[in-house]
Structures are given as C-alpha cells and as structure tokens.
Amino acid sequence: MPALVSKSLRDHRRSLVRWTIGIGAFFALYLSFYPNISQNQDLYGDAALEKFPEAMRDLMGGLTGFTTGTGYLHGVVYQLFGPMLFVVCAAVLGNQAIARPEESGTLELTVTLPIDRRRLVFERFAALALGLLGVAAATFLLAWGLSVATDMGVAFDRILAAHTGVFLLGLLFGALSLAVGAAAGRRGPAMAVVGVVAVGGYIVETMGKNVDAVSWLRWVSPFHYYLDGKPLYQGFPGGDYLVLAGAAAVLLVVAILAFDRRDIGV
Amino acid sequence: MTAVVETEGLTKFYGRRRGLEDLDLEIRPGEVFGYLGPNGAGKTTTIRLLLDVIRPTRGRMSVLGTDPRDPRVRGRIGYLPGELALEGRERASEYLAFLAGVRGGVSRDRITALAERLEADLSVPMGRLSKGNKQKVGLIQAFMHEPEFLILDEPTGGLDPLVQQEFLAMVREVRAAGRTVLMSSHVLAEVEDVADRVGIVRQGRLVAVEDVAALREKAVRRVEFHFDAPVPREEFEGLPGVRDLRVEGANLSCTIDGRPDALIKAAARFTVVHLVSAEPDLEEIFLTYYSEEEAHHARAGVQEPA
Numbered sequence: 001m002p003a004l005v006s007k008s009l010r011d012h013r014r015s016l017v018r019w020t021i022g023i024g025a026f027f028a029l030y031l032s033f034y035p036n037i038s039q040n041q042d043l044y045g046d047a048a049l050e051k052f053p054e055a056m057r058d059l060m061g062g063l064t065g066f067t068t069g070t071g072y073l074h075g076v077v078y079q080l081f082g083p084m085l086f087v088v089c090a091a092v093l094g095n096q097a098i099a100r101p102e103e104s105g106t107l108e109l110t111v112t113l114p115i116d117r118r119r120l121v122f123e124r125f126a127a128l129a130l131g132l133l134g135v136a137a138a139t140f141l142l143a144w145g146l147s148v149a150t151d152m153g154v155a156f157d158r159i160l161a162a163h164t165g166v167f168l169l170g171l172l173f174g175a176l177s178l179a180v181g182a183a184a185g186r187r188g189p190a191m192a193v194v195g196v197v198a199v200g201g202y203i204v205e206t207m208g209k210n211v212d213a214v215s216w217l218r219w220v221s222p223f224h225y226y227l228d229g230k231p232l233y234q235g236f237p238g239g240d241y242l243v244l245a246g247a248a249a250v251l252l253v254v255a256i257l258a259f260d261r262r263d264i265g266v
Numbered sequence: 267m268t269a270v271v272e273t274e275g276l277t278k279f280y281g282r283r284r285g286l287e288d289l290d291l292e293i294r295p296g297e298v299f300g301y302l303g304p305n306g307a308g309k310t311t312t313i314r315l316l317l318d319v320i321r322p323t324r325g326r327m328s329v330l331g332t333d334p335r336d337p338r339v340r341g342r343i344g345y346l347p348g349e350l351a352l353e354g355r356e357r358a359s360e361y362l363a364f365l366a367g368v369r370g371g372v373s374r375d376r377i378t379a380l381a382e383r384l385e386a387d388l389s390v391p392m393g394r395l396s397k398g399n400k401q402k403v404g405l406i407q408a409f410m411h412e413p414e415f416l417i418l419d420e421p422t423g424g425l426d427p428l429v430q431q432e433f434l435a436m437v438r439e440v441r442a443a444g445r446t447v448l449m450s451s452h453v454l455a456e457v458e459d460v461a462d463r464v465g466i467v468r469q470g471r472l473v474a475v476e477d478v479a480a481l482r483e484k485a486v487r488r489v490e491f492h493f494d495a496p497v498p499r500e501e502f503e504g505l506p507g508v509r510d511l512r513v514e515g516a517n518l519s520c521t522i523d524g525r526p527d528a529l530i531k532a533a534a535r536f537t538v539v540h541l542v543s544a545e546p547d548l549e550e551i552f553l554t555y556y557s558e559e560e561a562h563h564a565r566a567g568v569q570e571p572a
Contacts, residue, residue: 003364003367003368004368007364010356011354011356014355104351104353105347105349105350105351106351106352106353108319108347108349108350108351109345109347109350109365109407111317111318111319112317112318112319112340112343112345113337113340113341113365113368113369114337114338114339114340114341114368114369114370115337115368116337117337261321263280263319263320263321264319264320265314265319266280266320
C-alpha cells in the first residue's frame with residue numbers, strides 16, 4: 001500500500017472505529033424497535049400515518065409500509081439518518097485529507113516530501129474511500145444481521161444495494177469536502193458547502209416530488225441518484241449509482257487540479 | 267560546479283502585500299549560508315518558494331540544478347519548517363519512520379544515533395512534546411536521510427544552549443562532508459559561528475550578502491594590555507588600524523579595526539602581564555552597515571522621480 005494511504009488510514013484508525021460504533025449503535029437501537037412496530041398495525045399502519053401532513057411524509061420518504069420489514073428499514077435507516085451519518089462521516093474524513101492538516105500546519109512537511117502534489121491528493125482520497133468502505137462494510141454486516149434477527153424478511157441483495165448507495169453517496173460528499181478543502185485550504189468552507197448541498201439536496205429531492213417549483217432541481221441533487229431508484233425495494237439502480245461514482249471522480253479531479261496550482265498554508 | 271540555489275528576480279506577492287521582491291541569490295555547493303532578517307522580512311517566503319510550497323509571482327529559480335516543481339528534487343533536501351507542527355497520538359519514532367520511508371529509507375540506527383545525540387525521546391506521542399522536543403524531532407527528520415542540501419528555518423528556536431552546540435556541530439559535519447546548508451535566523455549571533463556567508467533580507471528585499479570571515483576582518487574590537495611597567499605612548503601611536511588609544515601607566519587600551527598584527531608586535535617589545543580582547547560584535551557591524559544601506563535606499567527613493 002502506498003505510504004500516504006497507509007499513513008492516513010493509521011491516522012484515521014480511531015475515528016473510523018468510533019464512526020463504525022456510532023453508526024452501528026444507531027442501527028441496532030432503531031432496528032430493535034421493529035418487532036414491536038410490526039405487531040402494532042393500528043398505531044403504525046398506513047392508515048395511521050395518513051394523518052401526518054403530506055409535505056412531512058414526503059420529507060420522511062413517504063412513510064408507507066412502515067409495518068413491513070422493507071418499509072421500516074427504509075424509513076428509519078436508509079431514507080434519511082443512515083445516509084446523513086455517512087455524509088457527515090465522509091465529509092469529516094474529506095477534511096482530514098487537506099484542509100485540517102493545512103490549518104494545523106502538518107501539511108507543510110508532507111508537501112515537501114518527494115511526492116507529486118497530484119499523487120498526494122489522490123492517495124489521501126484513496127485512504128478516505130478505503131476508510132469509508134470499511135465503515136460501510138462493517139455496518140452493512142450489522143444491518144443485515146439485525147434484519148435477520150428481527151425477522152424483517154428483507155433480501156440480502158436489497159440491503160446490499162441500499163448500503164452500496166449510502167456508501168456511494170458518502171463517497172460523493174467526501175470528495176466534495178476534499179475538493180473544497182483542497183481549493184480553499186480551510187475546513188469551514190468545506191463543511192458549509194457539504195451542509196448546504198446535503199440538506200438542500202435532500203429537501204429538493206423529497207419535496208420536489210410534489211412541488212413543481214423545485215422538481216426540476218431534483219436532477220442536481222445527489223440524493224436523487226440514491227433515493228429515486230428505491231434500492232431497498234427494487235435492487236441496484238445501476239445507472240444512478242454510476243452517476244454518484246462518476247460525480248465523486250469528477251470532484252476528485254477538481255481537488256487534484258485545485259491543489260496542484262495553489263500556495264499552501266498562506 | 268553549479269550553484270545549489272540560483273534565483274533571478276524571484277518575486278512573491280500575497281495579493282497586494284509584498285512577500286519578496288527581485289531576489290537574486292546564489293548559494294554555492296558546500297557552503298553554510300546564513301539568511302538573516304527580522305520577522306516578516308521574507309526569509310520564510312524564500313524558503314517556501316525553494317521548496318515549492320508556494321509559487322513565485324515572477325522570477326526564475328533552480329534548486330540543485332532543477333526546477334523545484336520536480337518532486338524528486340525534494341528527496342535530496344532536508345527541511346526544517348520555521349513553524350513545525352507535530353500533533354496527535356502518533357509517536358515521533360513512527361512519524362520519522364514514515365518520513366524516512368517516503369524519502370527512500372533511513373536505517374533505524376541512524377535515527378537512534380541522532381536522537382541520542384540531541385537527547386530526544388521518540389517514544390512520546392507527538393502532541394505531548396514540548397516545543398524544544400518538537401524542534402529536536404524536526405532536526406532529526408531534516409538530517410536523517412543525509413540530504414545534499416539542508417534548509418533550516420530558524421533552527422535553534424526552543425533549543426537549550428547545550429543542544430544548540432550539538433546542532434551547530436552537526437551543521438559543521440554536514441559542511442565538512444561537502445553538503446550545503448541554508449539556515450535562517452533573525453539574529454546574526456546564532457549563525458556567525460557556522461556560516462560562511464550571510465545574506466540579509468529586509469522588507470522583502472535582499473539588502474546585503476557578506477562573507478563572514480571578511481566581516482570578522484572588518485570587525486572593530488576593543489583590546490586592553492596590562493604591562494609589568496609603564497609603557498611609552500609613542501610606541502603605539504600611528505599603528506595601522508589602532509584607534510582611541512589610551513595609555514595610563516602600565517595599562518593600554520584601544521580599538522583595532524581589522525588585523526591586530528601591528529599592535530601585537532609593538533606590545534611584544536614589553537612584558538605583557540594580561541591581555542583582554544572582547545569578541546567583536548558582528549551584529550553591531552552588521553546593523554551599522556545595514557542602516558547605512560537603509561539610508562542609502564531611502565535617499566535613492568527620495569531622488570526618484572515620482
């Protein structure tokens with residue numbers, strides 16, 4: 001493994017373990033409620049959830065089929081909280097690549113090593129992707145295990161499809177935070193851009209289904225390419241996932257070009 | 267032999283603020299070059315330009331015969347940043363092993379030997395190291411791969427006097443091995459013992475480059491002789507370089523400008539009981555020189571048509 005990749009992974013080791021435990025704990029807590037909910041059709045059935053305003057149901061991803069395994073898993077884990085946790089985790093990792101070491105001053109020695117600047121960004125991104133993949137793999141196994149333990153009856157490949165989408169979405173936001181950090185050299189702007197794109201993108205995608213004024217914006221929302229294909233219901237939306245991966249690759253190129261032509265630490 | 271550093275009209279502006287302007291500098295192979303100036307004068311800007319951390323606004327430079335944009339050249343340089351940041355739980359030994367690996371490998375014995383020499387503890391997490399100990403780790407990483415060219419930005423900051431002496435010895439060894447050193451400082455006293463030449467930057471401009479030996483020769487020093495009997499004043503009057511002569515009985519004091527040879531030979535005709543010679547304060551000469559230069563610049567500025 002290239003020196004910078006293994007070094008970054010070593011540096012991120014603790015934070016990766018903490019994120020895995022945190023996301024895992026969230027999954028475990030929410031999925032443990034499922035047996036109770038599936039047995040209370042009156043309280044959580046479609047008819048009961050109809051009473052919520054439509055816009056709110058849209059924001060929560062529709063809130064249908066909450067008492068079925070797929071509906072519940074989608075509603076509490078894969079609609080909003082799961083993706084957002086991965087987005088934040090990836091954005092933090094993206095900031096660790098350039099912006100944070102530049103702010104603290106540790107990047108100074110790194111850029112004077114005999115490593116091309118473009119390779120430096122690429123290797124830091126590779127570490128981000130591998131670290132995120134590790135968190136995704138561990139939490140996927142946990143989600144699948146819990147779904148089996150609570151008799152959700154959701155197929156292995158559907159959970160894999162949804163989890164892959166969450167990973168790709170995270171990777172995209174990680175690349176976004178890396179790109180802004182590589183261009184600006186500061187964490188603040190990177191976090192602001194990620195926050196605006198994530199929250200704005202989510203609202204546009206969910207509300208846009210019923211609000212014509214913003215529906216045309218859905219295609220620029222990263223969440224569109226994860227949620228629209230309903231991976232937990234319909235399996236891998238291949239084309240959409242390629243868009244997510246492609247956008248991450250484009251952002252990586254932007255990060256590399258921006259970092260290569262810039263003064264460091266001024 | 268080609269110069270280790272060669273710059274021509276090297277200029278860096280940070281927005282509209284001048285960092286460095288029209289630097290023409292040559293550093294020769296095997297020399298120790300002291301780079302002096304007050305804080306914010308442009309020393310660190312020069313160093314960071316040479317290492318491709320920042321990019322010049324205009325001008326040309328070559329380091330070890332190549333463009334510093336070529337990453338391979340950085341493997342032949344050892345660099346100690348002026349503001350060295352080391353943090354986290356990682357041990358200094360692990361960090362040094364990482365840096366050594368990227369630079370093509372350094373034996374563990376070499377790192378241990380340097381650590382012992384500077385009395386650095388490499389087993390402590392770097393975030394908990396004191397400023398002085400961080401500086402030692404910084405020195406170890408700069409010296410460990412025996413680079414052809416060492417760039418040390420304010421290397422003695424935070425080091426106690428004994429370690430400072432050890433560091434200066436390391437610099438002398440590097441020079442003895444024919445390798446080149448560029449070290450910056452804001453005081454001459456820190457570099458005058460090891461530097462062959464010194465350059466002074468002020469407000470982004472190189473105002474002087476001087477040979478330290480020549481500077482010493484120019485140095486004015488105060489000398490006192492105590493003889494066993496009163497000496498005649500005439501014997502010492504008019505000696506080359508002797509000024510402010512005072513003879514009071516058996517005591518003589520004066521300042522000498524340049525070589526003390528004539529004075530010593532004159533004094534040798536009597537019985538010398540005691541001799542006091544103050545170390546010339548190069549700093550003072552430099553500052554005098556420097557302020558004349560400044561005044562010259564100021565006049566030139568006034569005469570320039572608006």
